[in-house]
Amino acid sequence: MGIFDTHAHYLKRDFPEDLEEVLNGLKEKNVERIIAVGCNLEASEEEIALAQRYDIVYASAGIHPEDAGKLPSDWEERLGELLKMPKVVALGEIGLDYHYDDAPEKDVQRDVFIKQLEMAKAPDLPVIIHSRDACAETMEILREYKPRGVMHCFSYSAETAREVIKLGMYIGFTGVLTFKNAKKAVQACEEIPIDRLLLETDSPYMAPEPHRGERSDSSMIRFTAAKMAEIKGVSTEEMIEIANQNGRRLFFGE
Numbered sequence: 001m002g003i004f005d006t007h008a009h010y011l012k013r014d015f016p017e018d019l020e021e022v023l024n025g026l027k028e029k030n031v032e033r034i035i036a037v038g039c040n041l042e043a044s045e046e047e048i049a050l051a052q053r054y055d056i057v058y059a060s061a062g063i064h065p066e067d068a069g070k071l072p073s074d075w076e077e078r079l080g081e082l083l084k085m086p087k088v089v090a091l092g093e094i095g096l097d098y099h100y101d102d103a104p105e106k107d108v109q110r111d112v113f114i115k116q117l118e119m120a121k122a123p124d125l126p127v128i129i130h131s132r133d134a135c136a137e138t139m140e141i142l143r144e145y146k147p148r149g150v151m152h153c154f155s156y157s158a159e160t161a162r163e164v165i166k167l168g169m170y171i172g173f174t175g176v177l178t179f180k181n182a183k184k185a186v187q188a189c190e191e192i193p194i195d196r197l198l199l200e201t202d203s204p205y206m207a208p209e210p211h212r213g214e215r216s217d218s219s220m221i222r223f224t225a226a227k228m229a230e231i232k233g234v235s236t237e238e239m240i241e242i243a244n245q246n247g248r249r250l251f252f253g254e
């Protein structure tokens with residue numbers, strides 16, 4: 001089995017010259033499947049369009065907390081339509097992000113997050129949760145709504161990881177796991193059962209060492225996989241295989 005990148009953003013904005021080239025080159029770099037994750041209505045449309053063109057690409061649609069402040073009045077209806085499109089396998093990324101001062105108001109973020117958790121119930125879609133500097137409130141909402149899904153780019157403690165696992169969810173790590181100062185992420189990863197771990201790039205961001213700071217793409221996952229393998233005491237190949245199976249189970253029911 002090849003690499004399953006469960007979280008990437010492939011927008012023309014970030015790959016203005018070479019989007020086609022990058023995507024066409026991934027198969028021979030052992031990338032087998034990608035979820036191109038939406039973060040607002042327009043980006044979700046763009047990712048869904050990519051999924052129609054590339055057989056290895058699947059898509060998700062959702063409103064990221066940073067985009068929760070400027071929504072058209074019919075956003076729920078429009079998102080509902082996007083979720084019905086072919087190859088859309090998840091709702092996300094959604095959640096809370098209190099990192100930036102100019103982020104939308106907390107109650108606006110909360111409202112948009114909860115509305116989307118409700119939307120995921122009816123077609124029973126897995127959700128992709130984004131949560132930064134908002135641990136207590138995110139956990140409170142997850143305990144209440146108990147969605148099926150993943151907490152991506154995990155940045156919280158080992159204790160929180162245990163609780164997320166108890167709720168039945170999966171946890172994804174990006175290249176951050178390979179950073180020299182990633183002690184907290186490594187400790188959290190140690191706590192997580194191997195059958196609940198997902199690999200992701202969050203491309204174009206979060207490139208792993210030794211590519212830190214560069215634009216990332218799905219092929220760079222092997223560096224994150226190598227680090228995760230070391231933490232879990234398996235080979236890199238085994239880790240890629242297990243994370244692939246975990247992703248298939250969550251997003252494709254395989």
Ligand SMILES: [Zn+2]
Binds near residue numbers: 093130131153
């Ligand atoms: Zn995110």
Ligand SMILES: [Zn+2]
Binds near residue numbers: 007009037093202
């Ligand atoms: Zn993302």
